[in-house]
Amino acid sequence: MRPSSTALVVAIFVAGAMSMGLEMLGSRLLAPYFGQSIYTWGALIAVVLLALAAGYSAGAFASRRWAGLRPVGLLLLVGGAWVALLPAAAGPITDRFTAWGERAGALGASSALFAIPVAAFAAVGPICIRLKVEDPRDAGLWAGLLSALSTAGSVVGTLGTSFFLIERWSVRGSLLVGGLVTAAVGLALAVVERSGRSRTDAKG
Amino acid sequence: MRTLFRMPRAQVLCRVLPLIVGMSCAPRVDPSVLYEGDSAYSHITVRDEGANRCLYFGRTDAVQSCIRRDAPDHAVFEYTQLMFAGLALTPAPRRVLMVGLGGGVVSGVFARHLPDVSVDIVEVDGRVVELCRKYFHLSDRPNQRIHVGDGRTFVRRAPRGEYDLILLDAYLGDSIPFHLMTAEFLAQVRAALAPGGAVVANVWDGSALFDAELRTFEHVFPGEVYVFRGAGNAMIAALPDQPRRSRETLLRVARESAAGRALPFDLAAEVRKYDPTTSRAGDAPVLTDDRAPVHSLLRRRRG
Numbered sequence: 219m220r221p222s223s224t225a226l227v228v229a230i231f232v233a234g235a236m237s238m239g240l241e242m243l244g245s246r247l248l249a250p251y252f253g254q255s256i257y258t259w260g261a262l263i264a265v266v267l268l269a270l271a272a273g274y275s276a277g278a279f280a281s282r283r284w285a286g287l288r289p290v291g292l293l294l295l296v297g298g299a300w301v302a303l304l305p306a307a308a309g310p311i312t313d314r315f316t317a318w319g320e321r322a323g324a325l326g327a328s329s330a331l332f333a334i335p336v337a338a339f340a341a342v343g344p345i346c347i348r349l350k351v352e353d354p355r356d357a358g359l360w361a362g363l364l365s366a367l368s369t370a371g372s373v374v375g376t377l378g379t380s381f382f383l384i385e386r387w388s389v390r391g392s393l394l395v396g397g398l399v400t401a402a403v404g405l406a407l408a409v410v411e412r413s414g415r416s417r418t419d420a421k422g
Numbered sequence: 423m424r425t426l427f428r429m430p431r432a433q434v435l436c437r438v439l440p441l442i443v444g445m446s447c448a449p450r451v452d453p454s455v456l457y458e459g460d461s462a463y464s465h466i467t468v469r470d471e472g473a474n475r476c477l478y479f480g481r482t483d484a485v486q487s488c489i490r491r492d493a494p495d496h497a498v499f500e501y502t503q504l505m506f507a508g509l510a511l512t513p514a515p516r517r518v519l520m521v522g523l524g525g526g527v528v529s530g531v532f533a534r535h536l537p538d539v540s541v542d543i544v545e546v547d548g549r550v551v552e553l554c555r556k557y558f559h560l561s562d563r564p565n566q567r568i569h570v571g572d573g574r575t576f577v578r579r580a581p582r583g584e585y586d587l588i589l590l591d592a593y594l595g596d597s598i599p600f601h602l603m604t605a606e607f608l609a610q611v612r613a614a615l616a617p618g619g620a621v622v623a624n625v626w627d628g629s630a631l632f633d634a635e636l637r638t639f640e641h642v643f644p645g646e647v648y649v650f651r652g653a654g655n656a657m658i659a660a661l662p663d664q665p666r667r668s669r670e671t672l673l674r675v676a677r678e679s680a681a682g683r684a685l686p687f688d689l690a691a692e693v694r695k696y697d698p699t700t701s702r703a704g705d706a707p708v709l710t711d712d713r714a715p716v717h718s719l720l721r722r723r724r725g
Contacts, residue, residue: 246711249599249600249601249711250574250601250604250606250607250711251574251575252572252575253546253572253574253575253599253601254599254600254601255462255463255546255572256462256463257462316575316578320571320572320575384715385715385717385718386715386718387713388712388713389711389712389713390712391712
């Protein structure tokens, strides 16, 4: 059974939104420990980009073995759960890196807090592309369209947090709710495929 | 096109950029500009204006500090004197911490008139320290240590009960560092105060951010907050774990504090700006690390 396009669209969009939303919220988690200088921003952006690259690569290889909604759902589940734990865990973890100084400390804390979930969200993309491509001539088409969709999610994540959530609501509340929603979406996707597969098995 | 390729890169950029964004690489010919450049934190300009020399952060409509070139003790801006209203709360500080150097006016008063006071200065921008040394009479002395770094990191690492007076002067224009305004930060400040010590924060009182900062002070120092209101800036001060002082007591303590010292201004006149009627900031939010909407508050008028 091929996964529905709606499920893939939701997965890619949520992953894109969470990556950038996490980056914006992350700057607020780091500021009490490292300030909000150009160093802190540079470290945070570099770590997010590195994690994206690592996640894309991991997803690229994973897509050859585990092409299905279930790995996509599991990635969102792990990334979302991680983000939901950040409100409680970020303080004590960041505190350990303050001894490293402003630049190395911001790099270290960003890596410890954000690399895993961002990589998980990035790995969603290649697997979804693999699931959509039937004809090799359409590979570029789906790669382009799904990347655009992921970026559209990132725009919503960026503006939603910077224009709305951080000022009008709460950093920790945003992380908790965003993480839980993402984890729930991931769980739903994993379960959908499982029930889909069992139905197919029953028919076969 | 061929000539473009033969030029060094920087020159190519200087040819192309004006066409796109209207920028120019031509050097400024304005002789009153002594320095203009970018640090890790802001665009900084040092400029002479008549008898004054001024330091600007960001665009040159946000002045950070000015001094009179021929009279460094002359307070061009009221707040540099108003900050010393803290002496009405803690009359004989021995150890002082300044968060934010600005144009070095306040540290200059300590250096020239209160040389026995040991002063720690923490300034986030190393370029500002360099420029203050070069253009604003900041000089090194045995009783003064300058630390380049984030104020919050410094306060958190400070030993408990280290300081008799903490002066917070790091809030300016759009670049408000929210992490130096939250209840969590003020709790760290409170822990760094010695018994009988006081904190004074210089805050622009023209926006709802003032109400929120006052409310945050009231939250961390309940019943221990004093406001000294100047023309544009106000000082939010707190004296923790001490009996509440009346206006008369504040003035008496200030006079005693000024008696043995040669301050370059009338301390009692500054302390008379004590404003006991300041509205206790109704529905303004307490600022926290979790929720500090400093920019939207800055755009709102006071309630």
